[in-house]
Amino acid sequence: MKNLWLFLVRYNAFFWFILFFVFSLALVVNNNNYQRSSFVNSSNVVVGSFYSNVNSWKEYMHLAEANKDLLDENALLRHQLQEMVAKDSINEPLITDSMDNPSRYEFVVASVVNNSVHQRSNYITINKGSLDGIEKDMGVITSNGVVGTVLNVSLHFSTIKSLLHPDTKISVSVDSTSSAFGSLVWGDNTESRFAMVRDIPNHVKLYVGQPIYTSGYSTKFPKGIKVGYVVQTDIVSGGSFKDVRILLTTKFEKLTHVYIVKDKLAKEKLELESLNEDNG
Amino acid sequence: MGRIIIFNIIRFLVLLILQVAVLKNIGYYNIAVAFPYILIILLLPIGLPNFLLYTLAFLTGLSIDAFYDSIGIHAAACVALAYFRIFFHKITIELDEQESFNTPSWGNMGFKWYSTYIVLSVVIHHVVLFFVEAFSFYNFIHTLLSIALSGVFTLILIFVISLLTYHKKSRVIN
Numbered sequence: 177m178k179n180l181w182l183f184l185v186r187y188n189a190f191f192w193f194i195l196f197f198v199f200s201l202a203l204v205v206n207n208n209n210y211q212r213s214s215f216v217n218s219s220n221v222v223v224g225s226f227y228s229n230v231n232s233w234k235e236y237m238h239l240a241e242a243n244k245d246l247l248d249e250n251a252l253l254r255h256q257l258q259e260m261v262a263k264d265s266i267n268e269p270l271i272t273d274s275m276d277n278p279s280r281y282e283f284v285v286a287s288v289v290n291n292s293v294h295q296r297s298n299y300i301t302i303n304k305g306s307l308d309g310i311e312k313d314m315g316v317i318t319s320n321g322v323v324g325t326v327l328n329v330s331l332h333f334s335t336i337k338s339l340l341h342p343d344t345k346i347s348v349s350v351d352s353t354s355s356a357f358g359s360l361v362w363g364d365n366t367e368s369r370f371a372m373v374r375d376i377p378n379h380v381k382l383y384v385g386q387p388i389y390t391s392g393y394s395t396k397f398p399k400g401i402k403v404g405y406v407v408q409t410d411i412v413s414g415g416s417f418k419d420v421r422i423l424l425t426t427k428f429e430k431l432t433h434v435y436i437v438k439d440k441l442a443k444e445k446l447e448l449e450s451l452n453e454d455n456g
Numbered sequence: 457m458g459r460i461i462i463f464n465i466i467r468f469l470v471l472l473i474l475q476v477a478v479l480k481n482i483g484y485y486n487i488a489v490a491f492p493y494i495l496i497i498l499l500l501p502i503g504l505p506n507f508l509l510y511t512l513a514f515l516t517g518l519s520i521d522a523f524y525d526s527i528g529i530h531a532a533a534c535v536a537l538a539y540f541r542i543f544f545h546k547i548t549i550e551l552d553e554q555e556s557f558n559t560p561s562w563g564n565m566g567f568k569w570y571s572t573y574i575v576l577s578v579v580i581h582h583v584v585l586f587f588v589e590a591f592s593f594y595n596f597i598h599t600l601l602s603i604a605l606s607g608v609f610t611l612i613l614i615f616v617i618s619l620l621t622y623h624k625k626s627r628v629i630n
Contacts, residue, residue, distance in 0.1 A: 188506055188507075189506050189539060189542040189543070190539070192506055192507055192510045193510070193535060193536070193538070193539035196510050196513075196514050196531075196535040196538075197532055197535050197536060197539075199514075200514070200517070200528045200529075200531040200532035200535055200588075201528065201532055201588070202528070203527045203528030203531065204527065204528035204529055204532065204588060204591070205528075206527075206528075207527040207528060220522070222522075223522050223523055226476075226523075227523075230477050290523075292480060292481075292524075294480075294481070294482075294483035294489055295489075295524065295526070296589055296590070297525075297526065299525040335525060366487060
């Protein structure tokens with residue numbers, strides 16, 4: 177017994193090392209596998225408010241660009257509004273399709289307080305939290321593309337698992353009308369401007385410059401949001417599917433404002449779909 | 457003694473803020489990223505009890521993790537670094553010195569000792585960090601490249617910081 181004690185004391189550095197190291201690894205594994213909302217991340221108050229302070233300085237650097245984006249978006253919205261006003265409702269029968277109804281989705285604007293593009297797994301922190309109705313797994317978009325999904329929510333902040341993260345998968349379709357679809361992933365890229373669309377059926381013809389849109393199959397993103405353009409088509413993944421490389425329309429380095437997509441029918445859809453699993 | 461504690465707290469805050477506010481946004485994609493915050497652990501007083509050293513290293517890593525949203529990865533690397541630090545001090549520092557509360561800095565220990573200490577520490581820290589982050593040996597070459605380039609980047613920054621704060625024989629007798 178005494179010898180054992182002496183042994184432990186003599187090599188205490190090693191045993192402490194094992195203890196602390198295993199504990200750290202447990203944290204890593206827990207966090208990776210289950211995406212549990214843990215306290216120590218950038219959605220907590222200390223880290224979140226630190227980054228919003230830093231960001232209030234950094235925002236000035238991108239003001240001109242942010243302004244230009246907002247102006248572009250304004251112009252686009254004004255154009256759409258004009259179309260709606262000009263539309264003659266008598267020519268078309270008024271049928272309300274609840275699935276494509278624009279009021280199905282609600283958008284919450286938030287500003288980005290922390291962003292990274294240089295890590296292997298990138299996250300974004302925004303200044304809206306559960307008080308503003310943000311919930312886990314909501315989709316996040318910007319005026320010109322998709323950003324990611326909400327990962328953790330605190331009262332005033334949320335963290336977003338960016339598209340630039342190995343676990344993010346978004347259902348996309350080729351052209352807004354086509355039925356061909358695949359999943360958008362960041363892939364093995366190290367650049368924040370490019371991503372991959374995997375598992376597109378081989379019979380679908382693709383050309384460089386073809387736009388890619390969200391498919392609207394999940395409750396996270398509405399249908400028809402432009403994601404990017406095809407830049408490389410001849411990546412063979414084997415079998416009956418192919419991969420393409422796309423240039424993202426979202427500029428991740430210069431993200432200042434994002435919109436969180438609230439799907440009012442999400443709960444209904446998920447509940448209905450969960451019945452499928454119960455039936456086997 | 458009190459002075460040393462205050463110095464260490466200031467060093468912790470300055471390097472942490474430098475890391476998460478400035479260096480987080482600087483890097484060559486995700487291949488070369490600098491982590492000079494490990495100086496916080498490397499420059500803790502020599503005679504620190506092992507358990508305290510591990511706790512401080514773990515908390516430092518966890519603070520960095522909180523800002524990087526990478527729970528446990530930096531903590532694991534910092535704990536490994538603390539183990540290496542204990543080992544290195546044991547075989548290179550004389551017994552009476554090991555009890556003292558001196559800072560193992562460039563000025564106190566000389567360039568030869570300090571540079572060996574820093575280079576080996578950066579290697580250990582980065583190897584653990586990047587392999588825990590990848591969590592596999594898939595993409596082995598990419599990970600090795602990240603370790604090498606980030607290591608060089610970190611070393612340059614650490615030596616610049618050390619040069620700027622260089623004091624010849626600034627030992628405090630306790």
